[in-house]
Amino acid sequence: MGKTTRLFNHQSFEVIYRLLALPVLKFIVKKMGGDQIAAEEVFARTISAAWEGWHSFRHKSSYFTWICRIALNKIADYYRDQVNDNSRWVLPLLEDIAQADTGKLDPYERVALSELRKAMAECLDLLPDEKRKLLQFRFWREMSIREIAALTGSSERAVEGKIYRAKKILKVILQRKHPALELEVR
Numbered sequence: 001m002g003k004t005t006r007l008f009n010h011q012s013f014e015v016i017y018r019l020l021a022l023p024v025l026k027f028i029v030k031k032m033g034g035d036q037i038a039a040e041e042v043f044a045r046t047i048s049a050a051w052e053g054w055h056s057f058r059h060k061s062s063y064f065t066w067i068c069r070i071a072l073n074k075i076a077d078y079y080r081d082q083v084n085d086n087s088r089w090v091l092p093l094l095e096d097i098a099q100a101d102t103g104k105l106d107p108y109e110r111v112a113l114s115e116l117r118k119a120m121a122e123c124l125d126l127l128p129d130e131k132r133k134l135l136q137f138r139f140w141r142e143m144s145i146r147e148i149a150a151l152t153g154s155s156e157r158a159v160e161g162k163i164y165r166a167k168k169i170l171k172v173i174l175q176r177k178h179p180a181l182e183l184e185v186r
Helices: 004-030 038-055 061-097 107-126 128-139 145-152 157-176
Strands: none
Touching: 004 038, 004 061, 038 061, 061 157, 107 128, 107 157, 128 145, 128 157, 145 157
16 A cells, blocks of 8 residues: 555545544444443544544445444443453352351351341342343353343343443442442452
8 A cells, every 4th residue: 555545545534534523422422321431432442443444444335324333333342341341340249148158157257248148138129120130140040141132032232231230230329328348340
């Protein structure tokens, strides 16, 4: 690829970027439910991917449609990453509480565990039914995303997003109802 071709491609992308940046950002914000910060992160990833794939655009659709398709893929990637990252705090906490061997604990630790189990149950009860059931399917029954999707009649991507949002809500509830609990999110 010669210097002139690269310059032309750079200038073409810059023109398209200037025309479509705001409409694409609005599209992403709308698809992400108004979460401006997350939308900006996805927007940056989208523009980067569009720039990297600019040479492969074949004009089978409009530039806007092409970039929005990239954006939808980046939104899915973002939520998948969030689900994986945020699963790290819910699963160990819930498993530790559920599987703790009370026989090996002293009386004070048993009381603390009992209070922790009660606190978790109270917080889970505050979740809407759908969100509570999704967490139960995923973490207590250890069902896969695919199994939950088949059971609920939703797509796997939708189930991942719903579980992510349920965990986020549960974390907020736990932090508000029991601020002494230190929840580490990795």
